[in-house]
Amino acid sequence: MIRLGVNIDHVATVRQARRALEPDPVAAAVLATLGGADGITIHLREDRRHINDRDVRLLRQVVTTILNLELSVADEIVAIACEIKPEQATLVPEKREELTTEGGLDIVTHQTAVAAAMKKLHEAGIAVALFIDPDNRQIEIAKILGARAIEIQTARYAEAKTHAARQIELNALQESTEFARQIGLNVHMGHGLNYENVRAIAQIPGVEELNIGHSIVSRAVLVGMERAVREMKDAIRAACD
Ligand code: PXP
Numbered sequence: 446m447i448r449l450g451v452n453i454d455h456v457a458t459v460r461q462a463r464r465a466l467e468p469d470p471v472a473a474a475v476l477a478t479l480g481g482a483d484g485i486t487i488h489l490r491e492d493r494r495h496i497n498d499r500d501v502r503l504l505r506q507v508v509t510t511i512l513n514l515e516l517s518v519a520d521e522i523v524a525i526a527c528e529i530k531p532e533q534a535t536l537v538p539e540k541r542e543e544l545t546t547e548g549g550l551d552i553v554t555h556q557t558a559v560a561a562a563m564k565k566l567h568e569a570g571i572a573v574a575l576f577i578d579p580d581n582r583q584i585e586i587a588k589i590l591g592a593r594a595i596e597i598q599t600a601r602y603a604e605a606k607t608h609a610a611r612q613i614e615l616n617a618l619q620e621s622t623e624f625a626r627q628i629g630l631n632v633h634m635g636h637g638l639n640y641e642n643v644r645a646i647a648q649i650p651g652v653e654e655l656n657i658g659h660s661i662v663s664r665a666v667l668v669g670m671e672r673a674v675r676e677m678k679d680a681i682r683a684a685c686d
Pocket residue numbers: 452454488515535537545546576596634635636637638656657658659660
């Protein structure tokens with residue numbers, strides 16, 4: 446069964462709306478794990494707008510499954526990752542003005558910076574995934590750079606307005622997965638996935654991990670974290686049956 450990494454950044458976003466102590470993403474991680482999360486995903490942004498250093502350190506101690514730290518190639522953040530040693534680090538692009546991560550990391554253009562960050566992470570014994578667009582050139586470079594996995598961004602699929610447009614994006618995701626698997630990369634996916642559109646994604650052969658945040662935390666506000674995660678696991682399981 447495909448692994449589900451639950452991204453809990455939005456829990457910290459609610460806390461930061463009041464610069465308060467609650468809700469605590471550490472508690473959310475525990476409840477998500479009880480609900481069946483296979484891993485916990487967090488993004489330590491350079492501006493610390495949601496997850497902060499305290500969260501990363503506590504989550505490292507509390508998460509007993511897979512801690513997946515999303516990070517930019519910035520030296521300061523890479524140094525924290527190397528010290529904390531999450532099971533997995535996913536390199537993502539980062540712009541201060543964006544609401545959320547926009548598009549994949551262009552590892553063709555930023556090859557040198559990505560290679561330098563990967564070297565440090567590998568030396569610390571951390572498995573590295575690269576968050577990229579469904580593009581064969583990007584996938585080839587990921588392989589050349591020595592990534593263990595790629596996380597293919599699903600935003601264009603999730604945002605497609607028509608059935609035809611969605612099908613085109615789905616085909617691109619399928620073809621990219623096939624190509625990446627052929628050259629020996631593990632394939633993860635994420636961004637914009639919800640309880641409905643996850644079905645077609647979970648049916649793509651070869652996808653091993655999905656990272657989902659917004660839709661799960663949104664549901665958790667209404668039904669609780671444990672139930673929201675269980676329902677996403679059920680949706681993924683139903684698609685795979
Ligand atoms: N994967 C990556 C690399 C991301 O940056 C994000 C958003 O933080 C996600 C997955 C989760 O996206 P969403 O919140 O839309 O489910």
